[in-house]
Amino acid sequence: xxxxxxxxxxxxxxxxxxxxxxxxxxxxxxxxxxxxxxxxxxxxxxxxxxxxxxxxxxxxxxxxxxxxxxxxxxxxxxxxxxxxxxxxxxxxxxxxxxxxxxxxxxxxxxxxxxxxxxxxxxxxxxxxxxxxxxxxxxxxxxxxxxxxxxxxxxxxxxxxxxxxxxxxxxxxxxxxxxxxxxxxxxxxxxxxxxxxxxxxxxxxxxxxxxxxxxxxxxxxxxxxxxxxxxxxxxxxxxxxxxxxxxxxxxxxxxxxxxxxxxxxxxxxxxxxxxxxxxxxxxxxxxxxxxxxxxxxxxxxxxxxxxxxxxxxxxxxxxxxxxxxxxxxxxxxxxxxxxxxxxxxxxxxxxxxxxxxxxxxxxxxxxxxxxxxxxxxxxxxxxxxxxxxxxxxxxxxxxxxxxxxxxxxxxxxxxxxxxxxxxx
Numbered sequence: 462x463x464x465x466x467x468x469x470x471x472x473x474x475x476x477x478x479x480x481x482x483x484x485x486x487x488x489x490x491x492x493x494x495x496x497x498x499x500x501x502x503x504x505x506x507x508x509x510x511x512x513x514x515x516x517x518x519x520x521x522x523x524x525x526x527x528x529x530x531x532x533x534x535x536x537x538x539x540x541x542x543x544x545x546x547x548x549x550x551x552x553x554x555x556x557x558x559x560x561x562x563x564x565x566x567x568x569x570x571x572x573x574x575x576x577x578x579x580x581x582x583x584x585x586x587x588x589x590x591x592x593x594x595x596x597x598x599x600x601x602x603x604x605x606x607x608x609x610x611x612x613x614x615x616x617x618x619x620x621x622x623x624x625x626x627x628x629x630x631x632x633x634x635x636x637x638x639x640x641x642x643x644x645x646x647x648x649x650x651x652x653x654x655x656x657x658x659x660x661x662x663x664x665x666x667x668x669x670x671x672x673x674x675x676x677x678x679x680x681x682x683x684x685x686x687x688x689x690x691x692x693x694x695x696x697x698x699x700x701x702x703x704x705x706x707x708x709x710x711x712x713x714x715x716x717x718x719x720x721x722x723x724x725x726x727x728x729x730x731x732x733x734x735x736x737x738x739x740x741x742x743x744x745x746x747x748x749x750x751x752x753x754x755x756x757x758x759x760x761x762x763x764x765x766x767x768x769x770x771x772x773x774x775x776x777x778x779x780x781x782x783x784x785x786x787x788x789x790x791x792x793x794x795x796x797x798x799x800x801x802x803x804x805x806x807x808x809x810x811x812x813x814x815x816x817x818x819x820x821x822x823x824x825x826x827x828x829x830x831x832x833x834x835x836x837x838x839x840x841x842x843x844x845x846x847x848x849x850x851x852x853x854x855x856x857x858x859x860x861x862x863x864x865x866x867x868x869x870x871x872x873x874x875x876x877x878x879x880x881x882x883x884x
Contacts, residue, residue, distance in 0.1 A: 469701075498513070536761040539715055540765055549566060552648060562636070583671075588665050686865070698875040725838060762851075769855065796809070
């Protein structure tokens, strides 16, 4: 197996929550010589310096200061998001009824709900501890299957194969045990794992995830099947390219937002102040004027990287035949007349030229004219900062399913193109 693909699978398996995806990003940045800096302290930066910030335990922004002035050459940016549709546990709803321990869930984003049923599930997330007057944040990943959301037998629901809508309040409750228990056995298990007392757990943000690891499939391992390819695949590709950069002329930056799946309207999301603030502070660190900051924005370029829809032969009628993209045939430029994607004629051409220089194939994707179009972080950032932006992504099947499938070669293609872009 290729070293980079092996690292990609490891990254996926270590990113079982938004918090853990952020930790995986940060650990790779530190290993590549990036220094963590804090938003609440003055920036002290030097040319050639490698830095990153983390906002509210999830969103990460990493950059390398180029030799050219920001106002002259701008910034080469690539951005993705680290969250994916999931089921959040309502830990106060853990209860034992007729010997069955169960917990309610809240749906995060827009998952294909049926794919979460009858799967061995584990739990990962964040725990806030209180000891005396002090608070401490801990991250936990149970790593073993501890829950399941079972279907009713077909004998009890004979219409299920004709289409069935799961009630989010009642049908999606996670079964944790069939051993009668008092108190809250889930919090007791978490406390045991963290080696603290259960009463010290002040608050939690815990999510279910598929306990099965990411894997290669296909006769030659040409596909990757995993939870969260949308959008951890683009995140890993950007990160892998960024950490290879040495002494760039342009300042280069990777932005890994949170909360795209729920609208980006949070302090860690693409609609936040995060990118604009950091770019302005970088400009000010070079003793630049406000005018220089605006010149920096005008001379910058953003690749917004999110997944695209690969042609699915069983649903051929769902695609525009002239703008269909295929797995393992390179990244796709995503286009939309209503600017649900930020790609323009200029930005698309620039990305096509980049792929050509990197010797990477490139595709174009449009939804059918009689179907609605999704969106990405691209239009949000482009509108907020007036930055030239292209929306691209590698094609996958079953977007928002618990298990998505993408092309192994496509991942290598995109890392190669992004490496060429940053250098």
